[in-house]
Amino acid sequence: MTAALPISLEVNGESVNANVLPRLNLADFLREHLKLTGTHVGCEHGVCGACTVRVNGEIVRSCLMLAVQTHGASVVTIEGLSDSGEIADLQAAFRDRNALQCGFCTPGMLIAAQDLLKQETEPNRERIREHLSGNYCRCTGYQAIIDAVETTALARMGRKP
Amino acid sequence: MKVASTNPDGLTVLDRPNSYIGKVVPRPNLERLMQGRGLYVSDMELPRMAHVVFLRSPHAHARIIAIDAAEARRMPDVIAVVTGKELAAVVTPWVGVLSHLKGLKSAPQHAIAIDRVCWQGEAVAAVVATSRAVAEDAAETVRVEYQELDAVTDMRTALDPETPVIHPSLGDNLAFERNLDAGAVDAAFASSDEVVEADFIFGRHTGVTLESRAVVADWNIAEQRLTIYQGTQAPHMVQNIAALHLGLADSQVRVVCKDVGGSFGIKVHIYADEMATYALSKLLRRPVKFVADRVESFNTDIHARDHRCKGRIGVNRDGTITAFEIDDLTGIGPYSMYPRTSAIEANQVVNLVGGPYMTKNYRARARVVFQNKNVMCQYRAVGHPIACSVTEGLVDLAASKIGMDPVEIRRRNLIADDAYPCASPSGLRFELLSHHAAMNKLMTMMDYDALRAEQATLRRKNVHRGIGIASFIEVTNPSAAFYGVGGARISSQDGVAVRLDATGSVICQTSITEQGQGSESLTAQIVGSVLGVSMERVRVILGDTDHTPYGGGTWASRGAGIGGEAALQAAKILRKNILDVAAAILQSSPADLDIVNDAIVSAVDGSSRIDLKELSRIVYFRPDTLPPGIQPELMATRHFVPREYPFAFTNGVQASWLEVDVDTGFVKLLRHWVVEDCGTIINPQLVDEQIRGGVVQGLGAALFEKCIYDERGQLTNANMADYLVPMSGEMPDIDVGHVVSPTSESELGAKGAGEAGTAGAAAAVANAVNDALKPFGAIITEIPLTPQVILTALGRI
Numbered sequence: 001m002t003a004a005l006p007i008s009l010e011v012n013g014e015s016v017n018a019n020v021l022p023r024l025n026l027a028d029f030l031r032e033h034l035k036l037t038g039t040h041v042g043c044e045h046g047v048c049g050a051c052t053v054r055v056n057g058e059i060v061r062s063c064l065m066l067a068v069q070t071h072g073a074s075v076v077t078i079e080g081l082s083d084s085g086e087i088a089d090l091q092a093a094f095r096d097r098n099a100l101q102c103g104f105c106t107p108g109m110l111i112a113a114q115d116l117l118k119q120e121t122e123p124n125r126e127r128i129r130e131h132l133s134g135n136y137c138r139c140t141g142y143q144a145i146i147d148a149v150e151t152t153a154l155a156r157m158g159r160k161p
Numbered sequence: 162m163k164v165a166s167t168n169p170d171g172l173t174v175l176d177r178p179n180s181y182i183g184k185v186v187p188r189p190n191l192e193r194l195m196q197g198r199g200l201y202v203s204d205m206e207l208p209r210m211a212h213v214v215f216l217r218s219p220h221a222h223a224r225i226i227a228i229d230a231a232e233a234r235r236m237p238d239v240i241a242v243v244t245g246k247e248l249a250a251v252v253t254p255w256v257g258v259l260s261h262l263k264g265l266k267s268a269p270q271h272a273i274a275i276d277r278v279c280w281q282g283e284a285v286a287a288v289v290a291t292s293r294a295v296a297e298d299a300a301e302t303v304r305v306e307y308q309e310l311d312a313v314t315d316m317r318t319a320l321d322p323e324t325p326v327i328h329p330s331l332g333d334n335l336a337f338e339r340n341l342d343a344g345a346v347d348a349a350f351a352s353s354d355e356v357v358e359a360d361f362i363f364g365r366h367t368g369v370t371l372e373s374r375a376v377v378a379d380w381n382i383a384e385q386r387l388t389i390y391q392g393t394q395a396p397h398m399v400q401n402i403a404a405l406h407l408g409l410a411d412s413q414v415r416v417v418c419k420d421v422g423g424s425f426g427i428k429v430h431i432y433a434d435e436m437a438t439y440a441l442s443k444l445l446r447r448p449v450k451f452v453a454d455r456v457e458s459f460n461t462d463i464h465a466r467d468h469r470c471k472g473r474i475g476v477n478r479d480g481t482i483t484a485f486e487i488d489d490l491t492g493i494g495p496y497s498m499y500p501r502t503s504a505i506e507a508n509q510v511v512n513l514v515g516g517p518y519m520t521k522n523y524r525a526r527a528r529v530v531f532q533n534k535n536v537m538c539q540y541r542a543v544g545h546p547i548a549c550s551v552t553e554g555l556v557d558l559a560a561s562k563i564g565m566d567p568v569e570i571r572r573r574n575l576i577a578d579d580a581y582p583c584a585s586p587s588g589l590r591f592e593l594l595s596h597h598a599a600m601n602k603l604m605t606m607m608d609y610d611a612l613r614a615e616q617a618t619l620r621r622k623n624v625h626r627g628i629g630i631a632s633f634i635e636v637t638n639p640s641a642a643f644y645g646v647g648g649a650r651i652s653s654q655d656g657v658a659v660r661l662d663a664t665g666s667v668i669c670q671t672s673i674t675e676q677g678q679g680s681e682s683l684t685a686q687i688v689g690s691v692l693g694v695s696m697e698r699v700r701v702i703l704g705d706t707d708h709t710p711y712g713g714g715t716w717a718s719r720g721a722g723i724g725g726e727a728a729l730q731a732a733k734i735l736r737k738n739i740l741d742v743a744a745a746i747l748q749s750s751p752a753d754l755d756i757v758n759d760a761i762v763s764a765v766d767g768s769s770r771i772d773l774k775e776l777s778r779i780v781y782f783r784p785d786t787l788p789p790g791i792q793p794e795l796m797a798t799r800h801f802v803p804r805e806y807p808f809a810f811t812n813g814v815q816a817s818w819l820e821v822d823v824d825t826g827f828v829k830l831l832r833h834w835v836v837e838d839c840g841t842i843i844n845p846q847l848v849d850e851q852i853r854g855g856v857v858q859g860l861g862a863a864l865f866e867k868c869i870y871d872e873r874g875q876l877t878n879a880n881m882a883d884y885l886v887p888m889s890g891e892m893p894d895i896d897v898g899h900v901v902s903p904t905s906e907s908e909l910g911a912k913g914a915g916e917a918g919t920a921g922a923a924a925a926v927a928n929a930v931n932d933a934l935k936p937f938g939a940i941i942t943e944i945p946l947t948p949q950v951i952l953t954a955l956g957r958i
Contacts (some may be wrong), residue, residue, distance in 0.1 A: 023294075040422070042371045043455045047881040050371055078197035091195045095187050098846050101677030101854065103194025104371040104422030110195065110531015125894075133890035136881070138371050138423045139677050141857030141918075142889040144850055158702035 005088055007071040009090045010034070012080025019061030020067045026060075027051040029067035030077060038078040042136065052108035053077050059115045078107035087114050090152045099148040101139030109135045113149045162838050176745020178757055181686035181696060183508035188682040189696070199420040202375035202392050203452045210377065210448040211240050215434055216286040217460065218278035221312035221533040221874025222327070225276055225305065228286055233299035235382035238291040241445055242303065245273035245285065252440035253406045257497035259647030262504045265337040265529075268328035268716060272406075272437035278307070279327060279495035281875055282436055282460030287441055289449060312874040316469065316492030316896040319530035327495050327531045336497055337529040339511050343586035344522035349484035353475030355762040357558045361551050362943040364867030365467035368540050368858075372422020373453040374462060376435050376671040378442035387414045389439060391848065392421035394429040394674055395714035400706045401432050401650045402500055403439050418704030424676040425858065426461050426540040429716045429750075430498055432575065434946060459879035464868055465540035467492050468547050472514075473921050474555035480565050480573040484522035485515040485550060491537070492530050497540035500649050503929055504529050506593070507538070509544025509636070512587045514552050516597055517812065518574045523586035533874045541716075541858060544633060545920035553631040553924040554942055557931065567630050567928070568609060570730040575632060580607035589634075592805075594812040595630055595900040599836040602898050603630075603814050607834045612818060617892040620936065624683055626831070628816040629929025633921040634810050634822050637718035637839070637913025638904070642807035654802035655719075656710025657727040659735045663781040665759065665774035667692060667699045669731075670713025673724030674704050678915060680720045684728045686843055687909070691732035692739070694773065695758030710798060721843055722809060725908040727801040734797035742793045743776055801907065808910040809904045813837030815856070817925040818893075821933040823955060826948030830865055830893040837917045840903040841910035848914045849897045854896050855918020861887045863923035863944050 004019040011034060018033055027044075030036045030053070030097045030151040039062055046064040054076040078088035081087050087110055093099070100106040109132065116123055123131065128149045129142070138146060193199050230242035254269040273284045285305055290296035311325045316683050318324050321332040326333055350356050350700050377390040387409065392400050398417040404414045421428065431678075439452040453461065468491045475483035493503035507527040515523050560570040575596035576583065603609075609628070616626050644651040658670045669688050673680045685699040692699075699878045702708060712727075713719060740751040743761040747754070747770055755764040779786060780793045787793070803809060818832040835852050842848050865885035869878045878884045903910025923944055928948050939954040952958040 008661060031204070036197070037201075038199075040197075040201075040372065041203070042373075043881040044370045045455070045880060048371060049231065079196075081198035082198075093190070094195055095191045098188060098679075098850050100191060100194060101679075101850065102421060102678060103191070103199055103370070104201065106195055107197040110484060121691075129889040129892070131238055133888040136886060136888065138425070138858070138886065139854045141853035141855075141895060142887075142892050143853050143894055146889065 005068055007068055009070045009072060010074040012076055014128060022066065022068050024067045026062035026065040026067050026070055029076060030062060036077050036079055040104050040107060042104070049112060050105050050108045052111045052135065054111060059111055081111065091115060093148040093152045097144045097148040097151065099144040103158060105135060105137045109137065109145060117153055117156065121153065121157060125150055167403050177521040177690060179391055179691065179693065180690040180715060182690050182843055183845065185844060186682070186686060186696060188679050189685055190681065194420065200375055201372055201420045201422050203372055203392050204537050205377050205390055207377060207379055207448040210450055211289045211445065212288045212293040213287050213438055213449050213451045214293060214300050215306065216288060216300045217457070218274065218281060218283045218285055218951050220278060220307055220309050220569035221281045222310040223278050223307040224310060225278065225285060225436065226308055226372065227306040229304040230286065230300040233288060236299045236629045238295045239299045240289045243287045243441060243444065245271050245275040248273050248287065248437060248440050248898050249275060251407065251444050252436055255406060255499045257499035257502050259644065259649055261647035262337060262502060262508060265497060265502060265504045266331050267336060268331060270433060270496045270499065272433050272440055280533050282457065282535055287437055289445060295534060298520065299796070312461050314534060314870060314872055314874045316490055316532060317528050319492060321533055327533065327880065332532040335735065336493060336531055336856045337507065339527045341506060341511055341523065341525045343589055346484045346522045346524040349522040350475045353483045354477045355562045356473060356475050357555065358471070358473045358553060358805065359558060359707040359942045361472055361554060363466045363468045363547055364945045365464050366862055366866035366868060367459065367462050367464045368427035370423030370425060370427050372427065373458045374432065374435065375452040376438045377448055377450045379448040380442040380446060382446045385413055387439060387443065389414065389416045390434065390472060391418060392424070392428055393418055394424050394676060394716045395651065396502070396674065396704055396706050397672065397711055398651045398714065399431060405438060407439060407443055414751050416706045416731065418674055421676040426716065428481040430463055430501060430538055432461060440731070448805060455881060456879050456895040459868065459884060460535055460876055464535050464540040465537055466547060466862065467537055467554065468510070470547060472551045472552050472555045476559035476563055478563050480563065480570045482518055482520045482556070482559065482574045484520055485552065485555065486524045487514050489527040490530070492532040492534065494534050494536035495531055496536055498536050500651065501537065501539055501644065503538050504525040505539055506544045510547045512589055513544060513548035513634065514852055515584050516548070517576065517632040521586050525595045534865055534870055535876065541855065542916035542919035544861060545633065545924050546859060547918060549631055549633045549921050550924040550927060553928060557928045568600065568604065571630065571632055572597065575600065590806055590808065591810050592904055593902045594634065594810060595838045595902050596812055598900045599812060599814045599838060602900060603806045603816055603834055603836045606836065606896055606898050607816050624820065625933045626818065626820045627929035627931065627933025629812065629925040629927065629932055631921040631928060634812050634815045635718065635917045635920050636808045637811050638722035638803050638809035639717045639719060640803045645715065652711060652713040654800050655712035655727050656800040657724065657731040657799060658710055658796060658798040659731045659881060660776055661739060661773065661851060663736065663774065663777050665777045667694050668702065669699055669728065669870065670702045670709045671728060672710045672714065673720040674715040676715065678715065678720060678846060678851060680715055680724065681845045682847060683721050683725055687725055687728045688732045691729055693738050694759055698759060710800065718915040721911045722907065722913050723801055723803065725843060725911050726909045727799050730799035730801060731797050732801060733797065738794045738797060739776065742780060742791065743771060745788050745791045746776065746779060747771060760954060803906045805906050809906065811837060811839050811912045811917060813917050813921065815921040815925040818927040819926065819929045819933065821930055821951065826951035828946060830860065833893050833895045835895065835918060836898040836900060837914065838900040838902050839914035839917070842899060842901065843911055849912045852897045852918040853895045855890055855916060856922045859922025860926060863926035863946060865895055865945055867945050880946060
């Protein structure tokens, strides 16, 4: 075990300084050190997508990134994304469509969906299904999630679904 | 739809003004989960909390010769290393049997293995440290010397004389056997025009809750109380079992259940490592947290559905099904799971095969055997997918044999909608089902004839699409017949307490639990509707044995039907009590008053008389102004359990439309339809989403999910990359329709809906694949339908 290393980064707009072991992954850093428990750990090897966060504007699986790799980076978690209001419409669509049951996949799902909606203004259902295929949901069967993302995309273009 | 009313006010909950029943309303408190501000057990931290990591056996069957943990114990921040023998001083072993499953046997199981490990993944030592990382580092230094023993892995040879007996004290590897012989099966087969047989094989799979199992146990030595924070479906069951084996009174154990990251039956059991965590907290006098990692989840979360079932069906040329016969074999691992036992699944298969159909001739044998694999037990739709796949697979084979359309043969054999009440050959009592109405609705929804025409056209272009139909019945609203009669202290009744607080808001405590199904929402909808209070004013408290009435929890599709009825009855009493007080305040009669939109109104003209807030203010702060002799009671509690029928059966039918790539063996799901009848629908959106989620779990079993063991009992795909679950890109849109036949056992009339989707999805897909492959003469009766299975059946590999 090597010694802790100092890192400085921005998390949800706040500057954070910490000393972390090189082996600590970003998910555990966010959850255990910063108590941002909205980032969930489902599989711990990059498959399920529950730990998805945004690093420097790109979505990453925080279980596959080391905390030390975020030195100098800007990290946004579901808490930050909620507080900024950036995904308020998407969250409302999830609520209205009951696109979450247990809610464990939801933070990662919302971040991944917002990533798609930022890249593409008019994704069709197949495209939404494809983009979210790296985010497992065991409760909903996905259809309600696809509906909610589709509704949000259309609403952002000023159209009703 | 009309429900007979015992409501003295003359209005049923269904036709009251502003009723929430039958309406789509968003679930309360979703914001918390969507903002990542929920509280799952894995998020919890307590002062002085330690973390436990279990060292687990790499062998399927081995004797433990020695454990050397000296180095681990010396490591900084390691609090303790505890072996099975040491922990046994704090927690007693258990045997997973119930008396109503006659002949069921199992061996004593310890929280941590003592002399011998019986499956790969069984815990052999607990390492407790100030952090999980430290505990994992320390666990790596613990040396365990094993003497490997022969592993029993193949259920087909588990009962052979030359196979070692896993628990010699039991005499053999047979855990349970049930035989049933109803009607005149031999005579029916002998006189049938055709008899068709098939062997059905099911992949062992598991629930893969996205949040793994997690526990924080907190023994307070001074209070002499253990608080268990656990994502469980049955808090009172956990309370009872923990107390029983830790030598405590139930009242010394509090179980708290906050947000739960998926359950599906995986979290309705009590696992050895959870029991060990409770015991460690008691032993070490501090909070101890256990969170399974994903490898542990695959190796220790209960598995299910590992069955091989021989089936036979007799049929006449006019389509009449004359008899069903099955011989089912299932391997459950080395122990019957505790406390619900591992015989229920096979027992359900025997109960349910042939269930939708009229024939009275049915013979069944089910054998449940021990193996050195992870334990099997109840997972969503227990036994239903097996029974449905066997039944519906046989019906399709029979139809094919006599050249009849699969829908037509079902129409000729499904129990008539006007034949109720009636009973199945296995003794199941049906109050009111709607197989034909459901089938008719399905035909319209899917436009069956057009789809058949499309299929024929595409077939000429070498595109191979198939239609699969599966009718099913589902056990819901279980009475004490499920567990209580067998001696398990698992409550079949649920209770709800409702009170009007000092500001006119309503607080409702219920013994059912929430894991995302919408228990909180349906409770608030019912209470709000009955009281005439807006849902925003109703707060629902669940999942705390100190603060809710005693009850079963949420499993076996029972939350809405049982907990919902308790909520309805409690709210009715509170409503009456409120109106009594209102009448006293207003110098009126309760019969002349009603509660609508958070206010007492005139029952005659709807005019507002007094706001509930004002009524509450008077009751709580100025009772001196009430007429003499009035003692308001603004809290009411009611419990409910079905008594007339052991189970409220529901029914439905599913259809799958898919395409098989005969070159690659890949299956593309194009569309899926479900029509089901869960009685009164409290919230259509919640019901539909339960159905859809259930279907997708069934589709996973049909196409992807399998725990792959090698011949030495090693689970070879214990991670999410190798164990495949459905992804959004592979799943179809699912159309859901309903027929509504309320149960008259309750005023609410609701039956369960949580397992219907899972019950029939795999059967529909398997039938569709066989339908698609008809031109090739290939018949597959095995799931998951992987490319390898399909290409093998096609003779291409």
